[in-house]
Structures are given as structure tokens and as C-alpha cells.
Amino acid sequence: MRLIEEAKDRFNATMYIGSNALFRRQTLEEIGGFATGVITEDMATGMLIQANGWETVFVNKVLAVGLVPETYRNLLK
Structure with missing residues (x-):
């Protein structure tokens, strides 16, 4: 996703998909x-933000790390 979002950033077309995002409180309000x-x-929130005239910016840096479920069964838990 990094390459795709970085390219879309030129057109204010970056999508909020998942976590590790920062929002202005004013924007969400x-x-x-x-x-x-x-x-x-997540995607619907991002689309509402852009539809209301706010600019989105993709920051291509690792700002957080975490673990994900290793199996489908663990994902369901």
C-alpha cells in the first residue's frame, strides 16, 4: 500500500484504510x-473527510508497529 498511497497523495486521493492515522479533532467533529x-x-470516514474539503496527506514513515494474528482462527478470536 505504501507505493500506491504515495502515488495517490499527489491528487489528494490518499485513503484512510486501517489504523495508524492521525486526524484533526475539528475534521472529525x-x-x-x-x-x-x-x-x-475506515474508508467511509476518509471519503467523508475528503468530500468536506479537507486535504489528506500520506506520510511514508513507519510510525507504529504491532502484531497481527498469525492464523485465521486467531483472527476470528
């Missing part, structure tokens, strides 16, 4: 908070 009621709340 303006759009009514994080999108709910949809399965892709």
Missing part, C-alpha cells in the same frame, strides 16, 4: 465522527 453502520468504516 465537522463530519460527525467516524462513520458507523458500514463494514468499511
Whole structure:
């Protein structure tokens, strides 16, 4: 995703997909908070932000690290 998002950044087309994102409180308040009621709340939130005229910026640096489930069974837990 890094290469794709970096390229999309030139057109203010970076999408919020997942975690490790930083938002201005004013931006979230303006759009009514994080999108709910949809399965892709991250992407819907990002689209609402851009539709309301806010600019998105992709920062191509590792700012956080973490672990992910190693198996599908653990993912379901």
C-alpha cells in the first residue's frame, strides 16, 4: 500500500484504510465522527473527510508497529 498511497497523495486521493492515522479533532467533529453502520468504516470516514474539503496527506514513515494474528482462527478470536 505504501507505493500506491504515495502515488495517490499527489491528487489528494490518499485513503484512510486501517489504523495508524492521525486526524484533526475539528475534521472529525465537522463530519460527525467516524462513520458507523458500514463494514468499511475506515474508508467511509476518509471519503467523508475528503468530500468536506479537507486535504489528506500520506506520510511514508513507519510510525507504529504491532502484531497481527498469525492464523485465521486467531483472527476470528
